[in-house]
Amino acid sequence: GIGGQNPIRVQTMTNTNTADIEATYNQILRIYKAGADLVRVSVPGQADVEALKQIKQRLVSENILIPVIADIHFNPSLAQAIAPYVDKVRINPGNYVNRSKSAQAKKYSQEEEQQELQDIRKRIAPLLQLCKQHGTAIRIGINFASLSWRMVNKYGNTPLAMVQSAVEFIEICLAEDFQKLIISLKASDIHNTIYANRLFVEEMAKRDWHYPIHVGVTEAGLDLEGRVKSAIGIGSLLCDGIGDTVRVSLTEAPEKEIPVAKEIVNQINNFKVSAYSQNEWKHQPFVYKRRTTNLVNALIGGENPIPYLILSENEKVPEAWEQIFQKTEEISRIDISKSDNVFDIRRKVYENIESEKPVCLVFKVKADVQSQLIRFSLICGNLFTEGLIDGIVFECPENESELAEQMVKAMLQVTGVRRTGNEYISCPSCSRTQFDIEKAAREVKAATHKFKGFKIAVMGCVVNGPGEMQDADYGFVGAGNNKVILYRKGKPITKSISLQEAIQLLLNELVSSTDVNMNNC
Template sequence: AYELTAERCPYPLHLGVTEAGTERMGIIKSAIGIGSLLQRGIGDTIRVSLTADPVREVPAGFDILRALDLAPDGPQLVSCPTCGRTRIDLIRIAGEVEERLRSSGCRKAIKVAVMGCAVNGPGEAREADIGIAGGDGVGLIFRKGEILRRVPEAELVDELMKEIAQL
């Protein structure tokens, strides 16, 4: 319906998924519904509606835009799935980096990678502007796949945030 309307109507189109559901499923449904249209160049405004605290709707909308490279500002976090090569508490560290980026108010349009191993991490995340990769008690900080330095695992997130501040 939106495709036909976009072809025939000169007016701005608003996108949203009505009754999307609880926070988790609502974000998934909204990302698919809104994102698939935006990817085809359809839509001018969006609204994410969740059965959750309404404050969660705006960040979800920005996350959808960032995932499509349509948001002009704000960091995008990428991280690898855990596997047998993971040498750090990747789930905790990725969550901490995500929270620190959010709470810092960082508006830089950067891609930040959190990778589980130092062997493949920097290469797999070479498109990231900045990132970290875990090791056995020591991690790497890298930029565009190039290793900058090694730091103790306990200091990895703090050092990453310092690097981000300097970008």
């Protein structure tokens, strides 16, 4: 089961061509053996419906008891076709309404808004009745990159728009007497993800709703950065008691997501139980605002960029930091090396709020820095995301200082408190992606790493691709047959071209763009 007193469940999504029954079945088998509790499979066409029916039947016949979720976009009829044969159907409210360019610029009157809601109910009602008949659950999956234009026009590209989109779909489901729901509100930006889920939980409390929530940071990317981003976004919500299922969205093989997700959940379960509750927060939990602090030694506090220090064993502390450490009256140092209570750390930070003393975290690792990646991200990232911390010192063995610095830089980057390089957004891909997105993401990253301060997105298809381009400086969206379209500031600047052509054009753009500081190259 999901929700209630059940454990937090871990899931992932296949990235094979669903119509390739053997490849998809074998990938689900690897996912199952990796320890996933659920698996999601994209269903972009009728051939995929027929394939998934056979895959599900084969799983059951071979006693592979993993619930299967059908992922539907754009075509409600596919949801109805597959609903009797799967355990859950994921629908995206942004795709149940008009996503045309004419709708983008439209100003809705109250009558037009009500008419669109009626149209949505008319389109979704048959699915709800079918799911009720077969005991199939529905996930209402809100994604920041694919909100309806009506929501964007009314609330802006904001967490509030995500919440309102979820609320109106839940109300339609309730009007049709359907309650077997799971809700998700995801974005590639961890702040939007965290704030949208907190706002939604507050809204549910007002309405006495108690629906399970699936949490994740969508398009988290690759390698260390993807893991840090996922741990901070998911972990921050789990620390708040928000989340009944989780998915780590990496641009890697889906079975590689499972150990990361499990470690996040295990770390959260190991944190001491706390009486912490939302009314104890002494900062605004729905928007980012760095707390006001005094400047110490022109290095830490005030409006300075967040400083960090990687300190190897037996290495002398730099003079500037030594002077700071001596000012115990002016700065608070909190050693979090052995802490298993993130709530207690937060309270210690709160003790300094009124005095406006800068807070510096100290994290010490005696060996195996890699093993501390998730724990470090959960504890430190959670606090940096709230704008509560002014500096960090990471003490580690000399031969692991490079990895420690990568971890700290990634944490500062994804929490948005300090730009330490480019930010890369890339989706985990699915059956809709018609090129090797992991290879593409790695090639783009390798080609552009010498630049700094850009947000570059690599997206597999049109579901979230164009939406992610709105918030990226540059990006690629898959256009089928190993082709991509290059975007600049949310607008396409090429037709369908090869990835290598697109990368070269991107490099030309970065070099010649008037907003590039060539010192960053």
